[in-house]
Amino acid sequence: MQPFIFNSLPGRVIFGRGTLSQVASEIENLGCSKALVLTGPSQAATGEALRADLGNAAVGLYSNARMHTPVNVTEEAVELARTLGAGCVVAIGGGSTVGLAKAIALRTDFPQIVIPTTYSGSEATTIVGQTENGIKTTQKTLKVLPEVIIYDVDLTLTLPTQLTMTSGINAMAHAIEALYAVDSNPITDMVAEQGIARLACALPILSKDPHNSEARSDALYGAWACAYCVGIVSLALHHKLCHTLGGTLNLPHSETHTVILPYAVVYNTPYAVDAMAKVARILGSTSAAQGIYDLARTLGAPSSLRELGAKEEDLERVADVAMTKTYPNPGPLDRGKILSLLKDAYEGKRPA
Template structure:
């Protein structure tokens, strides 16, 4: 993939579209970012075929079908996705079905723009696949577009990105280069996010955070996913929980579950956070960012925890520790209540030294 990174890089969009042979470009966004998408469409001038602003989290198939109707009606030959994971997911879903080229302009820290992974929801079930057909052709990182990202979304989007790097450190297909990138990504975001919460328009901190999110996305796209992502796909696809917030809540508990089975990963996570314990450190940074730490606060019902445990263990992703239904149910209970994960210092002693 071609990547442009900097401040003001969105000015190169029309050139990138023409370089990819686009002549009828559809700009995608969520309803909340429709005005920003319209501004982007305006910069495309005669290349613009309009805006589709109905992208929705978890990429429901009925929204994709609506977008495809516009693609056909307007003779669209390329898409530009402006926003976070919801919009990028829609662009990927369109590319999967049409082979149209994609340009992504991220305004959050989702990281999905760097992956050949697509998760789609149909009839209450989220199914994930990996195929190069959905990998965007170009990503344009323009730090200026993140300056107005609300601090609440900054926190959860950043924690979502950290989750990608965390799981890359104990992925079945892990390798030394990706582990280096993942640890640096966690460190970059852990340092930048607290600054952004205090000073949302700090350009240096925003640049550092977007750099970290870029690395997180590369890490996720290069190796596999494990327990954390499986749980979040279940909770989002089957129970409608918000994407980034769910990642924020679940991550410390998934890490605690895997701690004894992946001690080297735990050492690297803790070192990147400047903490003595990986799982506890992740919980603590979420609290420091005033991000949610309990599934109950996201609308999860306690009566649904048993079904969530069943779904999570029905088709498990590869994971350092086998997925045991009773232990997964206990993990979900802790995440539901927002309990700080039990320390695993005996596993990672000296990690932050």
């Protein structure tokens, strides 16, 4: 057994069906009496229904969470929370809404209750990403880790099929990077493998039967397992490129992760042979990168940056931004190789 360091994360996780009914009691358990409910524009009605259910425990609703967590949106939400006298936030939605809750907590230390409706996994990590002036930056701090996560499988039954697929592969990316992280350990490796396996089994079922509650439960559990791992260990090239593409080109989050993942795996496979062999085995493929790519294509997910609206002339700038800050990665960071990776992802070629 190799020596390792394992830092467990604090927090309370409630998983099941119908667990949305426990929000009020969790607000009380946190010692709060005034919660601001957060959602994105497309889930404003869901947020309003939750606010109504909470009665006097909710002081208002902010429904303008945006992709990549723009700083000006966060500042607007913080101002509303303070004006209304809120003492905590309740976020219900996908990664954009959860990201807003974390950005608010970073500025205010408000306790958070988050209720994910996708598989983005942000709720289980100590990472917050924020975008300002076209640049997305991330930081890792316990200040943004939610105090309570409520997973309600029922809330994912109506998740659109396309978003289910890309959000699920986005979740798998968390675990794959955890397997080759510089600070990986046997505990996160075990959980990561289980998360990838649950999602790899559930997503094909959901692509044909999106209301399959057992597969929805497996996918949601798998997403939590994958995110839990990346909340403990370090991020590497895949996440850096996706954050850069999102912040610089405003590309959609889960779709960008889906497209980039097989090419980031190709880049790092020579330096993480054992980790990638585990992924290939789980996916039933001779190659981790090809297994990921083929799974995404089978699920009807996008396979190229061109499909997402990127322009080839933007790739040089993305490569430059990706090289502006050092970060741990199995393979040495080389601008030319990163640019080649981006060009392959732009074309959507099947990895060699």
